Amino acid sequence: MYLADGRLREYEAPDCPDVDSIHNDYQRHLPYIWLFPEFEMSKIERWGQGQLADGHLWEDLGSFGLGPLDQWADRTMGDTTSLWVMEQWEFFSNTHNQNYLSQYYPKIVKAVQWMISNAKTNNLGLPYKLVCTYDIIDFQQYDTTTFNSMIYLATMRACMAMSEIMGDSTTLNLCTDAFQIGQTNIIKYLWNNTENYFRAYTGGNALMGDCLYGQMIAHHLGLGWLVDIEKIKQHLTAELKYNGDPYGIKVVTGRHTPPPLETTPTSSLRVKQGFKKIIELKNRFGYDGQDDVLWLGAAPDWSYLQIATENSELNSALLPTENQLVNLRDRLRDLWNIVGIMSAGDWGPEDRLHGMPYVTSHYGFVMTDYYLLTVFSGQETNIPGGSLKFNPVYPCPFNLPWMMVNVTGVVACQNGVYKVSVVYGKLSLPGNGLVVNGKAYPEGVSFGSCQRVTC
Numbered sequence: 001m002y003l004a005d006g007r008l009r010e011y012e013a014p015d016c017p018d019v020d021s022i023h024n025d026y027q028r029h030l031p032y033i034w035l036f037p038e039f040e041m042s043k044i045e046r047w048g049q050g051q052l053a054d055g056h057l058w059e060d061l062g063s064f065g066l067g068p069l070d071q072w073a074d075r076t077m078g079d080t081t082s083l084w085v086m087e088q089w090e091f092f093s094n095t096h097n098q099n100y101l102s103q104y105y106p107k108i109v110k111a112v113q114w115m116i117s118n119a120k121t122n123n124l125g126l127p128y129k130l131v132c133t134y135d136i137i138d139f140q141q142y143d144t145t146t147f148n149s150m151i152y153l154a155t156m157r158a159c160m161a162m163s164e165i166m167g168d169s170t171t172l173n174l175c176t177d178a179f180q181i182g183q184t185n186i187i188k189y190l191w192n193n194t195e196n197y198f199r200a201y202t203g204g205n206a207l208m209g210d211c212l213y214g215q216m217i218a219h220h221l222g223l224g225w226l227v228d229i230e231k232i233k234q235h236l237t238a239e240l241k242y243n244g245d246p247y248g249i250k251v252v253t254g255r256h257t258p259p260p261l262e263t264t265p266t267s268s269l270r271v272k273q274g275f276k277k278i279i280e281l282k283n284r285f286g287y288d289g290q291d292d293v294l295w296l297g298a299a300p301d302w303s304y305l306q307i308a309t310e311n312s313e314l315n316s317a318l319l320p321t322e323n324q325l326v327n328l329r330d331r332l333r334d335l336w337n338i339v340g341i342m343s344a345g346d347w348g349p350e351d352r353l354h355g356m357p358y359v360t361s362h363y364g365f366v367m368t369d370y371y372l373l374t375v376f377s378g379q380e381t382n383i384p385g386g387s388l389k390f391n392p393v394y395p396c397p398f399n400l401p402w403m404m405v406n407v408t409g410v411v412a413c414q415n416g417v418y419k420v421s422v423v424y425g426k427l428s429l430p431g432n433g434l435v436v437n438g439k440a441y442p443e444g445v446s447f448g449s450c451q452r453v454t455c
Helices: 022-027 030-035 037-049 081-095 098-119 146-165 169-190 213-220 229-243 273-285 298-308 314-331 365-377
Strands: 011-013 016-019 293-295 341-343 357-359 380-382 387-390 398-404 407-414 417-424 426-429 434-436 439-441 445-448 451-454
Touching: 022 037, 022 081, 022 365, 030 037, 030 081, 030 365, 030 398, 037 081, 037 098, 081 098, 081 146, 081 380, 098 146, 098 169, 146 169, 146 213, 213 298, 213 365, 229 298, 293 298, 298 314, 298 365, 314 365, 365 398, 387 426, 407 426, 417 434, 445 451
Parallel strands: 387 434
Antiparallel strands: 011 016, 293 341, 341 357, 380 387, 398 407, 407 417, 417 451, 426 445, 434 439
16 A cells, blocks of 8 residues: 555455555565655654654554554564564665664664563573564474574674674673573473474474574574574475475474364354364364464575575475475466465365465465575665675676665676676665675776676
8 A cells, every 4th residue: 555645554464354464564664665765764764753762663554453554453463573673674674774774773672672571571691471473383282492582692692793783782782791691491391302493493303394583584684693693504404304295385284193184274264164174184284273383484584594404405405395385386387376374284185275375375484585686695684884796696797786775786696706786776885795605896886777796
């Protein structure tokens, strides 16, 4: 929706009626923050205006009851306040806009203080009993989850970076301590030493697809590895082994053995008359309509991290994402109706039951695919630090896009010579700030559309 006063807002989905939920926005925000940053800034500002006295932010800008537009509403979540903070770092790291950071910094500090206060519950040091975008699987019933905890650690890293720039030693120390405690406790409470993966939640050994989403975001934003990279590699191997599916990656395995055969679905599915057939199939074949489903963000996020860790060759790393997209493009031939959740391959013996749209029409979850662009080029953006680096995963020759706020370009290689060009916008860096595969361009650069440098 493009309003007369310049605001841009997104309606979620017919079966998920809200406007601009922070957690869903972040799954699909990359093309907008790259090409139309005013879209994101409009929402960031309005979300921030609704910050509560304790520091946390509401879920969305239009409630499930379709209340007034731009009215803060709904749930207290593990991936709303946190991702709002992360987007502040993302915008600043791409622009070095000091006025922008100074404007939002007091709210950022309040938001982080709320997150740390919640994590102190029962001395857990990790997000405590918070719902997240994976709401249908009801993980808020457990003390903590790997999904929320990874986003929490990424946010503490972002806080450390911003507070250091702002010269705020008090907040820097607060977030450093919180990160170190959380980093220790995510291993203590959630790492399975026997099977070598991060448990989906405390109190069980279930395995969740996409639980390292926060780690992907941290890597994409130059915040590094949140835990030992060897554990990331081991988890990715286990995640594909247990949750891999012909059409993507299943959301949860190991929670129900065998899966329950209730005759009525969980209320969180908001199931109506049209799901009666699915209930019948569940009773007949024994699949779990909560856990045995495909959330479309899991496959591209897995592929991103698999590439970033150099845990396998490129084609193998991309296979889950390829399978998911080929299903939508070639088998279903329905690229407009890309829902949030699809049926998994164990719903029954009939092919027509597999890889089919299930819940959340037009959810946009698959747009985490855009993160793959930056891992292909190995792009590391740190404009405040005066650097833009590329470490492409492809050998020469290659021709790859790169993106940042209000700037797009191409990094290419031919005959061992690297070329970086700007297609749209303007790029300014100091000498040796532009680097491709370790080769730095010695001079400062300040050029715009259709200009390039060679190194």
